Amino acid sequence: MPQISAKGNAMPQSPIRKLVPFAEAAKKRGTTVFHLNIGQPDIKTPQVALDAIKNNDIEVLAYSRSEGSEEYRTKIANYYSKHNVAVKHDDIIVTTGGSEALLFTFGSIMDADDEVIIPEPFYANYNGFSTASGVKVVPVMSSIDNGFALPPIEEFEKLISPKTKAILICNPGNPTGYLYSKEEIKKLAEIVKKHDLFLIADEVYREFAYDGLTHHSVLAEEGLDENAIVIDSVSKRYSMCGARIGCIVSRNKNFMATAMKFAQARLSPPTYAQIASEAALETPDSYFTDVIEEYTERRNTLISELQKIEGVKVATPKGAFYCIAELPVLNADDFAQWLLEKFDLNGETIMVAPAAGFYSTPGVGMNQVRIAYVLEKLSLITAANILKEALVEYKATVEVATL
Amino acid sequence: MPQISAKGNAMPQSPIRKLVPFAEAAKKRGTTVFHLNIGQPDIKTPQVALDAIKNNDIEVLAYSRSEGSEEYRTKIANYYSKHNVAVKHDDIIVTTGGSEALLFTFGSIMDADDEVIIPEPFYANYNGFSTASGVKVVPVMSSIDNGFALPPIEEFEKLISPKTKAILICNPGNPTGYLYSKEEIKKLAEIVKKHDLFLIADEVYREFAYDGLTHHSVLAEEGLDENAIVIDSVSKRYSMCGARIGCIVSRNKNFMATAMKFAQARLSPPTYAQIASEAALETPDSYFTDVIEEYTERRNTLISELQKIEGVKVATPKGAFYCIAELPVLNADDFAQWLLEKFDLNGETIMVAPAAGFYSTPGVGMNQVRIAYVLEKLSLITAANILKEALVEYKATVEVATL
Structure with a gap:
């Protein structure tokens, strides 16, 4: 057998x-x-997204571009500009959910047995994507006693080896609900620059910040253009989990060209869901x-x-x-x-x-x-x-x- | 950097x-x-599929089941029964295109440096999926002079090593247009049984057989329940390339349970596209x-x-x-x-x-x-x-x- x-x-x-x-x-x-x-x-789900699907006039349900249409990516870039992140459409690749964004990212920057440091507890499927990509999760423990704040940066430092390629955070955090402060993001920025690591931030819950707190994107951090990679998704933002549309955002040209090869191999993200996701960007504040x-x-x-x-x-x-x-x-x-x-x-x-x-x-x-x-x-x-x-x-x- | x-x-x-x-x-x-x-x-695209999307009454675009709904999979099983393939709904996992079906399959059966034998020329993205999965394509040459027929089975035999885990065919073939005969499928069945290999058949062009010729699925071959894996997709069948819906079909329970873990990690295939694909099964002959x-x-x-x-x-x-x-x-x-x-x-x-x-x-x-x-x-x-x-x-x- x-x-x-x-x-x-x-x-x-x-x-x-x-x-x-x-x-x-x-x-x-x-x-x-x-x-x-x-x-x-x-x-x-926002009505404008649902309506876009009901009013579509597709006759041949064709492949889209592997990276998503320029029009949609331009609109996404515009969305980020409202969140204090300046990116252009070619800093964005549309993916089949945040899941695929993470898989392309892992594949582009890590080989077998390479390591990614992740504060734990973390989103359970990071374990799955790591195993699927043949890479190793090195956890750094956060604690319920301080609300799962960023562990001391020395704890990260201790874990960095020649195999370490990236630090991955989820911000705001699933499952912790923790929102990293600007100071915490700065600490992470320093350590990834010092050790030439990627800083991957899963920011799919960006809008869900409470008590008047502000979300700080790794892409808003200066001097991090070569290190910062954002994983995003429309799933939670617009209550569109079933769309399966996300994106990778980075200003690192080498990384984006590499991720693009993974995107081309799987042809394109789903067309209908892109229509809904593009329309969802018109959702009123x-x-x-x-x-x-x-x-x-x-x-x-x-x-x-x-x-x-x-x-x-x-x-x-x-x-x-x-x-x-x-x-x-x-x-x-x-x-x-x-x-x-x-x-x-x-x-x-x-x-x-x-x-x-x-x-x-x-x-x-x-x-x-x-x-x-x-x-x-x-x-x-x-x-x-x-x-x-x-x-x-x-x-x-x-x-x-x-x- | x-x-x-x-x-x-x-x-x-x-x-x-x-x-x-x-x-x-x-x-x-x-x-x-x-x-x-x-x-x-x-x-x-068949009107029945386009209409299903326009008439959907979704209010919350939710995740579907990771493996696709039981209803859709039951209808797919019914479709296969019309093509001389007897499978049940739990022999099927719905995927995001044939691309994902192949990635899950490679991940489930091959480790780094394992080998898959593929008659060449073959669908170009097999190279991409192999590289992404860290596995090695071992080509066996087919020739334009006999229309890209199955190479002599001895040529396969020569290439089989302890690293060989599977033979992959595309039938009918992209890019060759070759349709394997029943005898050729039987030869492949024998060799995979002899060497305990998987036989993966990409059958996304099943309907496109000309001159009155019949397509022979590897799942119609007796005694191949543990070896046969079919990769399928709605893309070409219903001119729905942009849907990104495919499936894995196999009676090997171990393999399916493993592929299911990959499916769970990425949560679900796209919901709208599943609605269109389920409706497409009503397309008149x-x-x-x-x-x-x-x-x-x-x-x-x-x-x-x-x-x-x-x-x-x-x-x-x-x-x-x-x-x-x-x-x-x-x-x-x-x-x-x-x-x-x-x-x-x-x-x-x-x-x-x-x-x-x-x-x-x-x-x-x-x-x-x-x-x-x-x-x-x-x-x-x-x-x-x-x-x-x-x-x-x-x-x-x-x-x-x-x-």
């Missing part, structure tokens, strides 16, 4: 996906499941004002409800729409499964994402979960109450039995 | 794309360019009857016109919509550029794809070009006449000067 590759065997399973069968079984039993586990917003207000309220509600639960520790997120919560359990993986398999409160339960999958250091984050606040306020209150009651029952029955 | 990876440097440029600036310059000069270089059909008739006429026209040109050798394609033509020139790359830069016949010229990029053996195919017959008959006649006159002038002026 032909064999699976070592790479294929090493590919991680989605830490969220493995619970799906238990959620489906719960629903079949008639239990309502509140999905705190996924970053799929319930916010409506009021849409974001409303959305940010909504998320701020949801965040406030969720955090205050979580803080009321005995033994739960949570850092207030400054951006994105996730938080990491530390629970008074030994194994959040087991607890998450138990919530779906064994528990309900008046016919309702919750699905959370065990946080261990967001770390690459084995054994870390075992008592943490990621909670996405992509549901409306009342559902979040109900969900927090379910969590509270579930913790009492879980500790009294399951954990007592294992002690 | 941070450095590009060796992989990034090794990524091949598109053999077609590098001529684009010359084509654009020709158009700016007012020259009409007949595009014989790309596989972008001018055939209209008459659409294909008309399309095949049209392509048959175009092929007949092109081949008979090419055969009239002195010094041109061409094999009659049995499928797909390409042919490889051998030209009486020393360097088809140079000739193709000259056609765009220096030549016109009454204000018209042609763009062809130099065939060297479809070979991985250096120096082979230097006097060949790939011609796609995706234009209407009259344009093909005009284009062939331009080629004839251009060859006379090129040989009299350019090649004479270099001798």
Whole structure:
């Protein structure tokens, strides 16, 4: 029988996906499941994007340019100029989601066994893209106790080896909700310049900064033209996760020419989704004002409800729409499964994402979960109450039995 | 300055794309360019697919399932049953084009420096996907003199090493137009079973078989459940190249579970395009009857016109919509550029794809070009006449000067 590759065997399973069968079984039993586990917003996609699709007059659904049309990229450059980032259309390659942007980036700058330093916890699929690209994630630990702020720069310095090619940050952070300050970005800029590394910033949650805080792009940092690479996506910005449109942005010409070869090999990003994404750029500012207000309220509600639960520790997120919560359990993986398999409160339960999958250091984050606040306020209150009651029952029955 | 990876440097440029600036310059000069270089059909996308997009009622453009919806995959399985291939929905993973299907497949079955044997000339982007995946293409030469039939199986046998993990065929072939016979598929089946290899068949041109010939899928071959992997795409079938929807089909459970991990890491294929692709399965049979008739006429026209040109050798394609033509020139790359830069016949010229990029053996195919017959008959006649006159002038002026 032909064999699976070592790479294929090493590919991680989605830490969220493995619970799906238990959620489906719960629903079949008639239990309502509140999905705190996924970053799929319930916010409506801007009407201007939906209308563009309904009004398209395509007769032959043809390939687009591998890098996206010049018109769309010019509009994207204009969008960045409003965010204090000066780039031109040829500093941009349109990709099939942020996922592909990251894969092209990894392929362009890293060979087998090269290393990328990432503050952990980090977006779980970074593990998948690294394995697929044959490169190694070197984690630097951030802590819930200071809200997952940038670890001391000396901790990065200690980890840099001749194999290190890049530092990757997610800003604002999934799963932490942390928003890096201008000073933190400057520290990162210095270290990548000093060691000739790339600084890759996944900025797909750029707009989701709360409490009047400002997002600082690595592309707004001076003297970083050769080092800075931004990964972007329309998925969260316009509640268009299903479009699968993102982009790579960099002023490094060599890097862009290399990424372009990866883009050409796969021909083009999806045409319909580009039409919707181009139109989405016309979304009125009021849409974001409303959305940010909504998320701020949801965040406030969720955090205050979580803080009321005995033994739960949570850092207030400054951006994105996730938080990491530390629970008074030994194994959040087991607890998450138990919530779906064994528990309900008046016919309702919750699905959370065990946080261990967001770390690459084995054994870390075992008592943490990621909670996405992509549901409306009342559902979040109900969900927090379910969590509270579930913790009492879980500790009294399951954990007592294992002690 | 941070450095590009060796992989990034090794990524091949598109053999077609590098001529684009010359084509654009020709158009700016007012020259009409007949595009014989790309596989972008001018055939209209089925109305049922276009309508499904215009009539969609999406309000939140959400992620789809990573593997595509069960409903869509069930319909795809039903489509295969009409093509003598019995598969179930869970033998199918929906991908972002055939490109992604091939990348997931390479990642699932090959590690760095593993080898895949491919009859050459082959689809140029196989080189790109191999480089991106860190694996090595081992070519086995097919010849224009027998229409690019399957090379003797002993030639494959000679090339098999412990590093060999798969044989990859494109059937019907891009760029050759060759359609493998049932006997040839059986020979391949035997050798992959004997050596425990995967047999990957890129069958995206399945419907495009002419002269009453039948396409034989590797999935219709008995005893090949663990070895056979089909790469598919809606791009050519429904003239939906811009959809970027394809799939992987295999009955090998281990392989599918592995490919699924790659699919989960990139979240999902594009949602709008899946709606169009699902609807496209309702395309009436008459659409294909008309399309095949049209392509048959175009092929007949092109081949008979090419055969009239002195010094041109061409094999009659049995499928797909390409042919490889051998030209009486020393360097088809140079000739193709000259056609765009220096030549016109009454204000018209042609763009062809130099065939060297479809070979991985250096120096082979230097006097060949790939011609796609995706234009209407009259344009093909005009284009062939331009080629004839251009060859006379090129040989009299350019090649004479270099001798």
